[in-house]
Amino acid sequence: MRDVILYMSMSLDGFVDSDREHPGTIPEGAELKQWKLDRISTAGAHLMGRVTYQQMASFWQHSDDPYAAPMNDIPKVVFSRTLSDAEATWPVTQVARGDLAAEVAAVKAAPGPDVVAWGGGRFAGALAAADLIDEYRLLVQPLVLGQGRALFDQLPESRHLDLVEAVSFPSGIVAHAYRPQRA
Numbered sequence: 318m319r320d321v322i323l324y325m326s327m328s329l330d331g332f333v334d335s336d337r338e339h340p341g342t343i344p345e346g347a348e349l350k351q352w353k354l355d356r357i358s359t360a361g362a363h364l365m366g367r368v369t370y371q372q373m374a375s376f377w378q379h380s381d382d383p384y385a386a387p388m389n390d391i392p393k394v395v396f397s398r399t400l401s402d403a404e405a406t407w408p409v410t411q412v413a414r415g416d417l418a419a420e421v422a423a424v425k426a427a428p429g430p431d432v433v434a435w436g437g438g439r440f441a442g443a444l445a446a447a448d449l450i451d452e453y454r455l456l457v458q459p460l461v462l463g464q465g466r467a468l469f470d471q472l473p474e475s476r477h478l479d480l481v482e483a484v485s486f487p488s489g490i491v492a493h494a495y496r497p498q499r500a
Contacts, residue, residue, distance in 0.1 A: 319361055320431040320451035321421060324353070325441055327455055328462040334438040335465025340458045346488040350383070358387045361429035366440030367397035373435070374407035394424055396440060421449045438466040446471035452496050453478065459489035
């Protein structure tokens with residue numbers, strides 16, 4: 318069974334989105350870029366909500382950045398009840414319209430390598446609230462926003478996580494990898 322690994326940039330005070338500034342705007346630097354490329358290039362699929370999908374589709378197809386190849390070549394699953402034909406917009410894409418837990422279970426049951434989930438805050442928060450994430454890779458930015466959307470604001474109760482990796486980069490960004498404690 319494949320794992321779902323969430324990548325999410327967040328501010329030091331835990332916000333993943335804000336009207337003040339986006340927590341992913343700090344330049345990541347070559348070391349962090351390579352760290353991420355080494356991991357996402359082997360993904361079996363990219364999972365994302367509609368808003369993130371539309372932002373990424375309009376950008377990665379026309380980019381020559383090193384991230385473009387894994388973003389364009391690896392299959393994508395976009396979770397949306399309103400999107401009509403994602404394959405026409407960004408090749409190798411399918412739309413998941415059903416129940417979130419059931420759709421993620423189907424993706425996890427398919428053969429192949431682990432899958433990467435990309436947030437939007439609402440989509441990532443829904444995955445976290447439904448306990449559908451097997452590993453959180455949180456890129457904590459040296460930035461304090463003071464307000465915004467928290468990644469875990471949809472949780473029905475507290476969760477305990479185990480730290481599996483922490484790496485700091487010259488940009489000041491620290492990557493934290495956590496796995497949920499399972500009963």
